[in-house]
Amino acid sequence: MKLVNLVGDRFKERPAGAVVDSHALMLRGGYMKFVASGIFSQFPPLLRTSKKIEAIIREEMNKIDGQEVLFPVTMPASLWEESGRYSSIASELLRFKDRNDVPMVLGMTHEEAAVQLVREYGTSYSKYPFMIYQIQTKFRDEARPRAGMIRVREFTMKDAYSFHTSMEDLEEYYARCHKAYERIFARAGVPEVVSVKSDSGMMGGSVSHEFMLLTPIGEDTLVICPECGYSANMEAADCIIPAYADEALQELTLTHTPGAHTIEEVVDFLKTDIQKTAKAVVYQENLTDDYVIVFTRGDLDINETKLRNFLGKEIHPAVITAESGIVAGFIGAVNFTGKATLLFDRSLKGAKNLVCGANREDYHYTGFNIERDYGEVEYHDFSKAFAGGICPACGKPVLTISNGIEVGNIFQLGTKYTKTMGMTYLDENGETKNPIMGCYGIGVGRLAASVCEASHDDYGPIWPISIAPWQVHLCCVRSDDAECKAFADKLYDDLQRDGVEVIYDDRDVRAGVMFSDADLLGTPLRVVVSPRNLGEGVVEITSRDKSINLKVPTAEAFDTVKKTVADMFEAINAKVPALF
């Protein structure tokens, strides 16, 4: 199409409030418009990119035998009551009432709807396995929408649900879907996306993976082993501590530590090693406000997700009241008289002669030995992995910590939904069983923004050709020059007729305006037709990523553009792994 007709404005100034680059550039480039917190409208360039991503996803889902369906955005609360999630999910689930006062929800995920759709269909083992998916609008009432299209409240998502009669079958399908996801991200131009082991959270189930684009602006923290390739979301990463050396037990000694509230102050005051301290971190359960105190090694942080999963309850950092009997800053296991559940992190197992709070203002114990002074305890993994920590897979102390944006996820759900919602089938022996489910999500808009985040410069996005709004940006820099205009017009018509997607700028504006608009639209290939070039018998062909910079004889312009577009697709496809 002609750029002069394209709806939307492009501008130079970084918009206030746009913290991440993709957000700033997608506003500056006329890709989207703010409607409300976490809610955007899409101009044609973003919609075009979104549709291309959707087409890639659709093709890959169909290749792994997915069948596209459509679930509703609005669902009756009763459906979510069947699975128990109507009450278990907090306010991210948008609840409302219709005109007849029937409680409803806006779909943030569709496990319930998927089970409802195929509950009657899947009553015999012979129907299994099958996978259904949709590409549809979702609403998640995020507390803190941020970063433009990266964390929004309303978004388009592909969500897929597979149904199986055995764990082996689920696992096999899960691996196929994992591969399909690798293909999707590679085809979208981000083959560098990695999959990490993740926590299943509110979805239920055990094994799950997130697909992460590593970038400093990512909200997720990832633990990666550069040696063996182990990778996990921090929420799900094991924290491994080397065994402690044996040493003689010291006496448990009450020690005056005036004003030393924090672990750093204690270490500083006692001139000891932080790894010889037991730190207490206090939480409260959301429903009851009951206290939970976790002891871990002084240098470690608590992984709240692991703690939450262990408790099976929601928690929040504690507000310590005078009545609680908890002496903030001086909490210890010995002589603790407050009311709380005491938990011990695995990092304390085998540790000797620790410093620990004495439950008395300005006093700590030294020489604290847990089994001797407190008693037998169970140790669990409650701490965060850390840079330089031991890799749980290969055992080398080389873990790195990175940030990433989650662009997709896959879950082995098990029977959580089929059991609660009463979906059953008769197996080969006539026995009634619950099918086993997997679910698989990709956020379309977030993927678009993530690609922009991964591939841009100060002047705009650098779109991979597979998802760029247009493939070729044709500039006629002097549309008042008849020869120049005629040549550019013809090239535009020829390319369009041949199926090349061209955005054609034949406006009567300065070349600088033209080029900065082209940069903002991020089209992979730029063709410049100017009187000067034509005078030399050439056109200029450059790529947005600067790797191509050619002057091509006018007679070869069409063929060269065609071939370069094909080469660009080829380069992307070369990085797409085979499905099987």
Next chain:
Amino acid sequence: MKLVNLVGDRFKERPAGAVVDSHALMLRGGYMKFVASGIFSQFPPLLRTSKKIEAIIREEMNKIDGQEVLFPVTMPASLWEESGRYSSIASELLRFKDRNDVPMVLGMTHEEAAVQLVREYGTSYSKYPFMIYQIQTKFRDEARPRAGMIRVREFTMKDAYSFHTSMEDLEEYYARCHKAYERIFARAGVPEVVSVKSDSGMMGGSVSHEFMLLTPIGEDTLVICPECGYSANMEAADCIIPAYADEALQELTLTHTPGAHTIEEVVDFLKTDIQKTAKAVVYQENLTDDYVIVFTRGDLDINETKLRNFLGKEIHPAVITAESGIVAGFIGAVNFTGKATLLFDRSLKGAKNLVCGANREDYHYTGFNIERDYGEVEYHDFSKAFAGGICPACGKPVLTISNGIEVGNIFQLGTKYTKTMGMTYLDENGETKNPIMGCYGIGVGRLAASVCEASHDDYGPIWPISIAPWQVHLCCVRSDDAECKAFADKLYDDLQRDGVEVIYDDRDVRAGVMFSDADLLGTPLRVVVSPRNLGEGVVEITSRDKSINLKVPTAEAFDTVKKTVADMFEAINAKVPALF
């Protein structure tokens, strides 16, 4: 794909509660599933049909220079307050609050969002005209969802918004869009869709048209002139009455009409012509409960839409209380002492010697002449057009009344939204003006169901090839016969490879089950491969609409199928009008 894998069940029994055929067949054929009142999930066959309809719409919208965008489903109430519709629309507009108690709505139409998106873009006349459209989920909290996909609460809709700097430009574009709509309906296989003049209702604006598929189950009543092609929704249809013959005025006479409450009882008692009576119909304004009495000729019915538009207020049929001073069954204009607004329909203009209520139990006047006995009045068109009535266009008394389903609509909105929402541009002379809008809608699911309604038999839908879930239904009636299976498998592979959309039934089931499933899926072309056919060296090729019934030599099967598919498309395209 193989039918054995297709998710969804097909069955024989008409489901309880499915009143219209398309609803019953789309449930029986595994097209959709009830989730909640007016909310359905779609199985693959319906999703495939929907996507094909969307593709046709998209192509035609792009041809008239539409640019696809995406508005959000969820919008802040503040946006709807700008236009005034947050308060003016009743409970069809679903209102809710988000987690921060911000009032929001679910989009039932997107004029506000469209203006918000382009308000900054369209500040100069040089940007006009332009049209933006989306294909997106909408929610309308209908009081009475019914008829399956025909009247639902959640639906996919194409909605388009055009912006202009003059009425002439809008009108010209409106005509192009009208033509694009004709093309869409013809391409979807229902060239018989007619456009009728319609009432603009809550959309605002003046000129508008609805595109109607005529069918007895349609909820809309249409007035059509078979002579000149005039057509209008009953709501918007003029009611024309021939001039009355002159006659001598009779005396106004109080007449005892014991027990004659209804106009029929009065006519019967007085042995007069119903066209010589003035009937009173009583309404109340919704907000104030004030009474409005409309007098019309005894044989006519009131068109509440016209009355509502005249008053500019919502009304409902009256509850007549003792205090109102209205004597139900005997209401007249003369000596009326109650408190009400009296209105006179155009059908009474020039009528002589009428019978009319006397505002006294069991009494009517005869010889009532409005101007003489009551005074000067203004006459307006408040009555419904009727079968055999006079065509407002050609003047012939040949009007017919039909039912129709509204499958699309187009509106000349004017400046209602740009004025209220402060969207302006500078014209050539530097003057600030509000752009003029048009809007254009098509419901995707309703169109699918309407096509099914227009084209089905007792056994299933008869889909036009352009929107059929699949183009060819291939039956291998004896998959245990190696030769039969091998031939069918190869034909399936060959057709698929060639881009023909085939649903392949190679199940080990009776031929009857196979054929009834094929009927329910409504695929236009059926190919039957059986040992008996192969023994004769042929395959059977039949069309779902029974117009084709061939035995084709096996060697020609592939080519014949290809050609027949092409012919079917050709037949549809032959009925598609040119765009310009």
